[in-house]
Amino acid sequence: MRVSISKSSIKGEVFAPPSKSYTHRAITLAALSKEAVIHRPLLSADTLATIHASRMFGASIDQKGDDLFIQGVNGKPRVPDDVIDAANSGTTLRFMMAIAALTDGITVLTGDASLRTRPNGPLLEVLNRLGVKAFSTRGNDKAPIVVKGGLGGAIVTIDGSISSQFISALLIACPLAQNSTTLSIVGELKSKPYVDVTLEMVELAGVKIHTDDNNGTGFIIPGKQKYNLKEYTIPGDFSSASYLLASAAMIEGSEVTVKNLFPSKQGDLVIIETLERMGADITWDRKAGKVTVRGGKPLKAITFDAGATPDLVPTVAVLASVAEGTSRIENAEHVRYKETDRLRALAIELPKLGVRLKEAKDSLTITGGELKGAAVHGWDDHRIVMALAMAGMVAGNTTIDTTESVSISYPDFFKDLSNLGAKIEETSEE
Ligand SMILES: O=C(O)C1=C[C@@H](OP(=O)(O)O)[C@@H](O)[C@H](O)C1
C-alpha cells in the first residue's frame, strides 16, 4: 500500500496503543501458566505471531472483546504439530526458541524474509551449552531454526551487544528448567530496559530470578519453578506514541494529547525527555497518564545515545532532520539488526526529503533544515514508515510505499493520524 501525505498540523486527543513488548510477554507467560486473562492486549501482526506460536505449544487462547482468555500449558509446552512461523517478529522467534527448549521433542521455527536475515547466534550458543540441540538449518545462525528440547542448567555467559531478546528469552524459559542457571552478560548490554520489562513480568507471574550487583548483568535463575500469571492489563506503548508526540512537536499549530501513558519500565519513555531536551513544549501528567505536546517551538539539535532505546532511532532521526544544528544518534549499531538495517534505511530515505545526513557504523549525524516532498520507500518496516509519515506531514507532497507494515506494531496508525487532522490518502496500488 502507498499513502500520499500533504502538509498537515494535528490536533486532538488519542489513546496510545497497547505496548507490544508487554503484550508479547503477557501472552507468553500466560501460555506457560495455568489460566490467565489479559486485558487490552495489542492485537497486531507481531503479537498475533506470539498467539499463534503459543497455541502451537498447546495453549488455548480466545479473544472476547478487549480481553484474551488463555488456558496455558502449566509449565509443559508440547511439541508443535507443525513449523512455527514467527512472521516478522524477532521477539516471537527468540522467545519461542527458548520455549521450544522446554519440550521433549523437536521444534522448527521460521519467519518471513526479513526475520530470516536476523542473527540468533548468541542464543543458539547458550541453548546448546544448556543441554539443548539448537541450530540454524543454513548454518548461519538465522531462521529456519531447529530446537531439540532438553533444557538443563549450567553456568553460562551471553553476548549482550546484539539483542536483549536472547536474554529475555532465557529469563523466561530457564525458571522452568530442571536445574538452576547462572547467566552473565558479556559485552555491553544493549536495549536493557526490555530485560527489565521481562524481569518485571516474570516476577509478577510468580517466578524468582536473582540479579547480582554487577549493574544488573548477572542472573541466578533457580529451576523447577512455576508460572502463575492470572490477570494483567497491558499499558500504553511509548514507542508507538513517539510518532504522534514528535509529529506534534515538529508542526506549528499542532496540539496533541496522548492518553494511556503512565510511568512504566519501557525505556522508550525517554522520548518525553528527548523532546524536552530539544526544546519542545511538552507536559506529562503522570497520574492521569496524559502527555500533551504543543507544536511551534523551534527544536534544537541533540546527541542521542540509542543504546537502551533502539526503536526510537527513526523518530529521533526525523526530529533531528528539522532541528536547528547538527544532531548525533550514537551507540546505534544494534539498530542495523532490526526488520531492516534501519540506519541504512534512514540514510537512504531522509536525504530524498532534503536532509543532510552522514552514516557511520554505529551512528547517524544529521543536520536539520527545510524538508521537501518526495517519493520515499518504507522498506516494509513499520518504524521506517511511521517516521517517514512524520517527515511527510512537515514536507508535504510526499508518498510512502509499503505502508501496510504499520500492522506490525500500530495497525491504526494512519487512522489515528487522520482523526487528528492529518491529510493522508491511502491508495491501494504499490
Ligand atoms: O524485547 C522486546 O520486546 C524488544 C527488544 C528490542 O530489541 P533488541 O533487544 O533486539 O534491541 C526492541 O528493539 C524490540 O522492538 C522489542
Ligand SMILES: C=C(OP(=O)(O)O)C(=O)O
Ligand atoms: C525490532 C522490533 O521488533 P522485533 O525485534 O520483535 O521484530 C520493533 O518493533 O521495532
